[in-house]
Every structure is written in structure tokens, then in C-alpha cells.
Amino acid sequence: SGSPTDFLKGVVGKRVVVRLTSGVDYRGVLSCLDGYMNIALEQTEEHVNGRVINRYGDAFIRGNNGVLIPSQPEP
């Protein structure tokens, strides 16, 4: 327990942006996550260079991909 786990508890159910090290963004509602930072998103949009290129009902993102999780989506 500590700040990262507290942060993660507070962000479940909110709209987040998950940015991979490749620079691809996934915006959606954070459904759940685990201790490895694997993430399940709902209503997901895949953004590359600021443009939406895909939409997924549910998305699973593996935690080892260097994930950055802003607590609020960027405008």
C-alpha cells in the first residue's frame, strides 16, 4: 500500500487516458486493474497523433507496456 495503490483505488470508474510507451493513447472508463498495472477499459477510443483510429467496447492493456495514467482525460 502507498500512494500508487491509493491513486489507483481512486481512479477506478473514472475516464482516464492510458498512454503506452509507443505514444498510442487509449481513452476510456477504467473498469479495473491489478497489481501488475494490467488495465481493463470500457468504451475505449484508440488515439494516435490526436486522432481517433479505433473504438473498442472493452479493452485489456497489459501492464508491462510502460503505462502512464493521467487521472483526467486531456481536452
Added chain:
Amino acid sequence: MASQVLPLELIDRCIGSKIWVIMKNDREFSGTLLGFDDFVNMVLEDVTEYETTPQGKKTTKLNQTLLNGNNICMV
């Protein structure tokens, strides 16, 4: 006998201060350190993201952000 400074202790001293985090993939973040865990996942606030490739391109993320320790290189 000179006392040693452990890496995690050094990071602990930075809590509450503005720090500069350099990732493995030429991406950098500056922000206020709120906390971290044993894997050096970090929670930052008022974060500014810098991408090296587009030369000084900035992306500003407000509120709290979780940085995956997997890709953190230097603090």
C-alpha cells in the same frame, strides 16, 4: 563509518518537491512527487510531459498522474 544513502531513501526525500523524471524512451516528465512504491511507480501532480523527438513539444496534464516504474530511467 560513513552512512549510505539508499536510492529509495533519496526518492523519499523528494516527496513534496518538484522532480524531473526521465524515461527510457526519450520522454520526460516534471511534476510534484506525491508518492511512490517499491517498484518505483510514481504518483506526480501538475505534470508536464516533454517529448524529445518533436523538439520541445509539451503536453501538460493536470491533477494526478501515475507513472509506470517499468520505464523510469532517472530521477
